[in-house]
Structure formats: C-alpha cells, structure tokens
Amino acid sequence: MSAATCRARGPQLKRDALGGTTPTLFISHAKMPHASENVRSPYRMAGGVALAWLGMYIHNVADLPNLTLSSPENALPGLVWLLLFGLWWAVPGRAWPAILLLAWGILNLVGGAVSVLPLPVLPFKPEQSLRHYMFHVLYALTQLPLIGVVRHDLRRVRSRIDGAV
Numbered sequence: 001m002s003a004a005t006c007r008a009r010g011p012q013l014k015r016d017a018l019g020g021t022t023p024t025l026f027i028s029h030a031k032m033p034h035a036s037e038n039v040r041s042p043y044r045m046a047g048g049v050a051l052a053w054l055g056m057y058i059h060n061v062a063d064l065p066n067l068t069l070s071s072p073e074n075a076l077p078g079l080v081w082l083l084l085f086g087l088w089w090a091v092p093g094r095a096w097p098a099i100l101l102l103a104w105g106i107l108n109l110v111g112g113a114v115s116v117l118p119l120p121v122l123p124f125k126p127e128q129s130l131r132h133y134m135f136h137v138l139y140a141l142t143q144l145p146l147i148g149v150v151r152h153d154l155r156r157v158r159s160r161i162d163g164a165v
Contacts (some may be wrong), residue, residue, distance in 0.1 A: 011083035049085045055142025059135045095157045102150040109143040
C-alpha cells in the first residue's frame with residue numbers, strides 16, 4: 001500500500017487478546033491526491049513549450065538549411081508559443097489560455113503530419129524520403145509533452161472550479 005492510496009486517521013485504541021488496549025494506526029484506503037496534482041507548474045509548461053518549438057526548429061533546419069533562428073519560419077511560431085505561454089502565466093485561474101496552448105500544440109502536431117503528405121492542395125511538393133519522415137516524427141513527438149502538460153493543467157483548473165462549486 002503506497003502513501004498516495006492510503007490515509008492515516010490518527011492513533012486509535014484497539015483491544016488486545018488480554019483485554020488491554022494498544023494504540024494502533026487506522027488506515028483508510030481512500031485515494032489521497034498527490035501533492036503535485038493541484039499545483040500549477042510553470043517550469044513544466046515552459047519546458048513543454050520550449051520542446052515543442054525546438055522540435056519545429058530542428059525540423060526546419062533539417063528541411064531548409066538556409067533558415068536561421070530569426071527567419072520568419074522559426075521566429076513567428078516561436079513568438080506565438082511565447083505569447084501563449086505568457087497569457088497562460090498571466091491568467092493563472094482560467095482555462096482559455098491553456099486551451100489556446102493546447103490548440104496550438106495540436107495544430108502543430110496535425111500540421112506536421114499533414115504537410116509531409118504529397119497532397120495536391122499543398123503549395124509545395126514535400127520530400128518523400130525516410131530522413132524527412134523521421135524529422136516529421138521528431139516534430140510530432142516534441143508536441144506531445146506540451147499537449148500532456150496542458151491537459152494536466154486543464155484538469156487542475158477544472159477540479160479547482162468543481163471543488164469551488
């Protein structure tokens with residue numbers, strides 16, 4: 001039995017076989033919330049945002065080696081991530097900044113997957129090589145931590161709101 005799944009209710013007196021009393025610790029098996037479940041973590045969110053942007057940046061450098069850090073293809077999405085993180089940080093008790101971060105992460109996840117396909121609606125013809133596919137897989141994988149951290153934050157906000165009602 002772990003500390004997260006049991007709750008001590010304090011010492012209780014128990015009758016032993018000889019008729020005396022012995023102090024015991026009564027343990028309930030009710031689930032206690034983990035200490036980090038209701039704590040907002042700006043470090044985790046910042047790490048998720050940085051990793052998501054880094055995945056896009058690495059993909060862009062591999063795909064278009066002439067791009068620099070300040071190229072619009074790298075800087076503008078980075079500014080969007082930074083702006084959304086700043087909103088999330090500035091408005092701690094609300095869900096909408098986290099929802100915007102989640103939408104941006106999902107957009108990058110789906111956009112990275114769709115943009116590798118040779119679709120006639122795309123304004124470019126994507127490279128169809130294993131190397132290019134692997135960079136898209138890396139790009140997709142680096143979006144997942146951000147999506148996970150945002151979902152955790154949304155659950156935290158929802159449970160705080162539900163607990164206040």
